[in-house]
Amino acid sequence: MADREERRFAEVHRESVKLMAESAGVELGDDVAALLAEDVCYRLREATQSSSQFMRHAKRRKLTVEDFNRALRWSNVEAICGYGAQDALPFRSVKEGELFFVEDRDINLVELALATNIPKGCAETMVRVNVSYLDGKGNLEPQGTVPTAVQSLSDDLLKYYQQITRAILGEDPHLMKVALLDLQSNSKIAALLPYFVYVISGVKSVSHDLEQLSRLLHMVKSLVQNPYLYLGSYVRSLVSSVMYCILEPLAASINPLNDHWTLRDYAALLLSHIFWTHGDLVSGLYHQILLSLQKVLSDPVRPLCSHYGAVVGLHALGWKAVERVLFPHLPAYWANLQAVLDDYSVSNAQVKADGHKVYGAILVAVERLLKMKALSLSQPAEGTSNAQPGSVMGAMGYRVSSPGLSPPPEPLSEAALGIASHLQAGGAGCPWEEWTPVPLPAMYCELYSFFGDSLAVRFSTGPGFGSYPPCTQSQLSDTRKEPSGPASNPDTTRKMPQLTANLNISPRQDGSPRTDPPPPSLAATGSGRSLARSSSMQRSRSSSSRSGQRSAGLSRDVFPKARFTSPQTGPPVFSFLIGGRQMGRRCQGRRPFQTTFAPTPPFSTIPPRAYAHKLPVIGRVGKPVRRWTCSHYSLHLPL
């Protein structure tokens, strides 16, 4: 028997054969039984071998009774009846008897026939499709859109969709927050993407409802930030919805109490965010968007809020977009704007207020333009990293270096930190070959002719320190004090003090005490607006207080409120830079700029400022400053 074991075959023992024969009433001799046993073994093996090919062709790993029966049938042997089940049969053993058997339970047919719990038929065979998107290197992409032709929404997804949309557009702000958060992190909603996009495209139908609009924009943000979603071509639809919020004269903006400005700012921010994070998908859109912005800007019929949208939109697309579109248009546009601003009639008050908004937005945009341009020129060695800050630093998601380098005037107080760096991305990522840029000095001269000192001072003081990019918060506040020192000295030549506020907020931590910038609520806006109105009424020759008030009172305003978004943590730091409108001493403020930029001709020889005299001086210290100084985080500089 030993050699037989080595063959690894099951053997039917001759005793078994004899037993079976006896049960059939035949008496067998030992030798006959042995022969039979051997033959039975062989036949069984043969049948098993041929049954295995049925298994192979059925592409299974498990040999079934059915396979064996087929093998028997094809070798002209009667098939085994009774066990046609596809499942494995439970094979039991009785220890004491060394007996193995297949369990064969009695089935009570009556019970079965009269049973009330009729089993459901097995589900219908169906084909379901899964897609594995491979990127160029053959790695699986997390998840993708599913061809809608094959994919039907499951009930769960449908329910999810209803709940989410209800929560976001509903009344409960807490629910909305939860829903947005989930939308931002849920990995299984790819199939719903088209539906959400459709919902978002409904912005056009709710242009009277600022609240709904901003909720939809939040939804866009969540979708864009969801790392599991592949937006694909839907990104176009999202961008068009966002553009609608930026540019269109929304029905809501008829009522001056509605703060549609915030909405536009937020939408612009979103736009830059989309361009920064999904640059590959929207690269083709960049031109189109620039064109449409340009169109709006050059269309005098459009209301000022549209113009404002165009400016912040350009700003969002990066300083190159500003250079390319806004700057060339400025002379033409300026005339219109000035006409608005110079009209002191009461009936024009509202329009004039809007005009100031646009003015501020333009100022912010061109300042950054100058700053970035100066940087790219003055630091040729580091040009690579500075020319495309968005691509280098932005890739990290943080503004790692140079917090003071180019604090982009952040129009929104509410925006998430770190997002400001995206503002540069859109422009930086897009090449401008066909356009020859205006040299910096010329550009500065021209801009100066528009803005006068308001441009110069702020330009030179705040961001000018960018030449020391790695300065920390403390250093920064020190250096900030320095220029403000002389400026704050009682200066006899100074006629009109000017204040520019540079708000530097280190990464905001929850729970850190913060008394200032209140979220742009309607109430705040309202108060700001009423203030503005009153100030504009009592405005005299150089009444520019309105904007100043705004800048101080509402930090979300367009006034330079440079925000530090560096990942370093620390207490918020505010620094105020105070300069005077002083022809003789203005070089002081600009010095950093001048030293870093050699070929600039002396600014004293700058052509006469054609428009400057007529312009309101912006950033004049008003009452709000005193409010500010109460804050722990601000530096009070008595004038």
Add this chain to the structure above:
Amino acid sequence: MAAVQSGMGEGVEEKDIKTEPASDGFGNNNANDGRLVSTSPGSNAPAASNKPVAGGPPEDQQTLLAVLQFLRKNKLTESVEILRREAGLPEDDLDPNGADSSGAGTGGAAGSVDSDAGDASSLLTRVTVSSSAAAQAPTKGTIQSDCCQVYDGASGGPVPGNSAAGEDQPDVSVVLSAYSQQGDPALYEVYYSSLKRFIETVLDCHRAELSQVFYPLFVHMYLELVYNNHENEAKAFFEKFSGDQECYYEDDLRVLSSLTKKEHMRGNETLLDFRTSKFVLRISRDSYQLLKRHLQERQNNQIWNIIQEHLYIDIFDGMPRSKSQIDAMSGSLAGEAKREANKAKVYYGLLKEPEIELPLDDEDEEAENEEGKPKKKKPKKDSMGSKSKKQDPNAPSQSRIPLPELKDSDKLDKIMYMKEATKRIRLGPDNLPSICFYSFLNAYQGLTAVDFTDDSSLIAGGFADSTVRVWSVTPKKLRKVKSAADLNLIDKESDDVLERIMDEKTASESKILYGHSGPVYGISFSPDRNYLLSSSEDGTVRLWSLQTFTCLVGYKGHNYPVWDTHFSPHGYYFVSGGHDRVARLWATDHYQPLRMFSGHLADITCTRFHPNSNYLATGSSDRTIRLWDVLNGNCVRIFTGHKGPIHALAFSPNGKFLASGATDGRVLLWDIGHGLMVGELKGHTDTIYSLRFSRDGEILASGSMDNTVRLWDAMKAFDDLETDDFTAATGHIHLQDNSQELLLGTYLTKSTPVIHLHFTRRNLLLAAGAYNP
């Protein structure tokens, strides 16, 4: 002997009956060929009816003569007449002495007195192959047992006392019992081990080559022992030497070891194959001389006889091959292919595409205004290119086999194809295709086969519960044509008549086709998407209409399970192959096969048409792949190297290469023109059930039972070899093991064996399988 007579008679007569319908299969011009197939059961024995008798290959003629002789002996005069008439043999050729004795390459047994006997023996061996394989159409079982009866009759029959000296026996039946010659059973071990000792002591370069002899020798010696009732000696012999054999013969050894009685040899198919076919070895001349000298010196006649009778040694001049070279090519049931088996010229080039002007329309170029213009030009250029393209020198002539004419709908489809092709993604190692997996859920009844239409609009599944299910992958639902009564009502002149004939009420996403009475193992869409073929365990191939969703024809011919079927890329023809070891070529409008391709020693497990429709490949459980010429039914290539049954085949789109996958988990690549193995792709851990080249042939995708899809760099695999032409001359491949370099990616399913793969026209990879929790 009565059973023999009737069995053989039936076989022959049945062939005659088949002659008539088969002959007009290709039209009149091919009538001769049609008849050829039917008269000569073995594909490698096409009789020369259209040639002068003398010009025919001597072997074929001898086969015929042997059959005639046999028939005459059994007094089947009618059959003799018919056969003679069909083959065009003159009366006097039937004289056994008139047979040409020169061609009997096998009759080399020393001291053969009667050359006729030698011939006859070899011939009959061959006849048995074909009869056991090919001619068993209606009653495979009986014929097989008939053979055994012949066999039994020989050993215990009317010529007693001759069993010990088979070579002297003029009666053909005796020669079948080749194993009856025997020496002292106790000495077998001695013989074998002395040979083993000898081979172990020869120079390294010869050892690998000579070691090839071990396995066939072992098998035949074992069978001789078993046949002669030396059960214990056989067992001892097996115990002692089975461990020495190459591991890839394990499966065969298992079958062998279960066989210990002479009675068991009856009906055991594996054994039948061994006995009736010669195991082919390729050995260099030096090594062979060495072996021969040794055996002659030692007077080791036992082994020498086996080598003479059961082995075919293909001697070549030149350097002996290395062990790895030998291992790469061996593994099949009957050894390697003879070199001359792969010498025939194969026209592997593609047929010229019909010229279709591509109408330019802009409907599909929305949105992309800038890109639209250059795109438009491309298809134009392509169609121009195909016009100016000269006929491929390796392509068969356009009318080598008659192909169906293109209908208008086919032309439209071709245009669609060309349009899609312009949008095709160029794949490469840096640009892998996305994979779209179609999982069959709730397929409790067992999914056994899947196919996609070429345009990927439909998917069909064959199930173990005998049903075929068709799904629409696009939003377009499946609709039946209206009933005849309703069809009468519609306006036949209307423009949208094709739309009107469809019955909206029947629209559904899937349709179930009932008709088979056994698991559906093979399934294939026609290229025009109007038909679907399914082959089943019930022995039939069915043709279904996808307009009416009914069965149109049941093709009966295989009397055993039909494992696979495949439509020709040009439609009309299809091939089927199954358990009866015969592949059959059919035309959809003929209920009888046009060709029968026999030669495989075991089940045909998969079938595939060459892109030019002139050839087809069959893979078998005998672990070989054969390429057949559709025109004349010849086997033009035999590829050996797989170590397990072959379950997947794929031709490269340019027709030059063939990829095959087997249960051993390896993919082998073959150069059809040179008849060489050109690559081995290792990586899968289980049976490979599906292989597909991307539309441009850059990527080979393989799907396996191990729940993975793997992508291979086919371009690189084929590029590397084209620099090497030494192998082409000698036929000795030298493969480097670069599977890991060629493997571009492995993609796991959750728990779904991948049983089908398909590249869409734009090179998206579709895969399918049943979720198998």
